[in-house]
């Protein structure tokens with residue numbers, strides 16, 4: 181029998197108000213393997229109501245930071261207990277090898293929850309000296325209060341890890357939430373919500389409504405009782421959310437796309453740079469916001485590097501990721517498959533040199549070949565637009581100044597990597613990057629204590645670190661008159 185997933189509202193699994201369902205399709209077999217409730221505006225209203233009640237007068241509203249921290253630590257233990265199950269859910273839903281979520285996503289999720297447990301009682305106010313009020317001394321201080329009910333709207337590429345970026349921080353801050361997972365990947369968010377219940381979070385603190393962005397996502401953005409939207413996804417949806425949120429003065433954090441450069445200088449450790457560039461291109465089939473898809477290589481080593489990267493691409497074993505020895509599964513959905521192939525055709529039309537891979541035409545499953553273009557220019561669409569697939573574009577440069585100019589010539593500004601053994605150059609180039617995060621001799625280091633987010637089209641705001649939890653609070657100032 182096909183598995184069916186329901187919303188999780190106020191601690192109970194419920195169907196959509198009109199009973200509607202949507203299908204979940206395997207990227208490997210293209211078969212429908214499960215269904216999920218297709219959320220309605222009424223479902224969102226019900227979930228927001230539950231979250232609002234807990235926030236205003238529920239048991240949750242009476243817990244202090246250390247009690248919230250204890251619950252977060254318990255939740256982290258339960259996620260650790262269910263590591264394999266959670267990794268399998270995310271892997272099966274998008275056709276990824278379970279090895280990657282076991283090694284990266286779930287440990288990162290646990291780290292996010294444990295770090296946030298420590299922040300929960302550190303969201304402190306300030307005492308601010310002033311000149312007093314009308315000649316009378318005053319005491320002014322601030323407190324940090326939970327921002328309110330949060331709508332957390334999620335992508336499909338790394339579902340559990342990104343859910344915990346948001347959940348850990350907002351729960352530390354004392355908020356409540358309605359989670360809207362991507363339509364392709366509701367499983368791990370629903371499981372996490374049930375683990376919240378098992379950990380002892382009061383029902384109604386964490387709610388999940390499954391369904392489509394233009395209904396459930398939109399209803400969350402429009403709901404008057406949702407104070408903040410925390411969104412990770414495409415710039416197109418980010419713009420739509422901004423348009424709804426702006427007249428309502430709703431707070432937003434937007435974690436959007438990227439076209440991140442990996443700059444390889446001729447003094448770099450060749451093999452380390454090669455490994456880092458392969459990883460930045462092929463992990464999760466390239467469906468990573470920080471994918472290092474623009475590879476800028478100094479001309480002295482460009483030919484050799486391009487040949488070696490093409491060999492690495494050709495060596496990747498593509499197939500059913502559940503089979504031993506397979507390194508890369510299909511991309512997550514049909515639209516993504518078509519998008520990747522479209523960009524590969526554009527790269528060929530624009531005159532880039534195809535060194536590995538190319539347009540894919542599998543019999544079944546959305547498998548694409550790891551693809552490398554060389555001798556490209558930064559003006560080509562394959563260098564400017566986010567492909568979100570295993571496609572790398574190599575561009576040559578001569579000088580450090582040229583590398584910096586090329587790297588920054590992008591509408592995106594999420595991440596960059598610098599490969600060099602020259603310490604001064606590493607500092608100079610890292611300092612010049614117009615991005616939210618730079619890795620020097622390492623591609624995209626992630627850590628629960630580090631801020632993550634982008635500039636320009638890559639988004640607004642930061643997640644991670646204690647500042648990520650502060651972003652779910654409002655600072656209130658209180659002034660007390662102290663007559664002598």
Ligand code: NAD
Nearest residue numbers: 334335336361362393397398413414417420435436437469
């Ligand atoms: P998407 O924008 O299509 O969907 C993301 C979520 O938004 C889904 O839950 C979807 O249902 C919802 N949604 C879509 N339209 C909406 C609307 N009008 N109103 C409200 N909600 C709406 O993105 P995707 O394809 O799931 O994810 C891929 C994108 O996410 C890429 O651009 C990638 O770079 C980005 N991403 C960014 C980060 C980061 O940290 N910066 C991390 C992961 C993914």
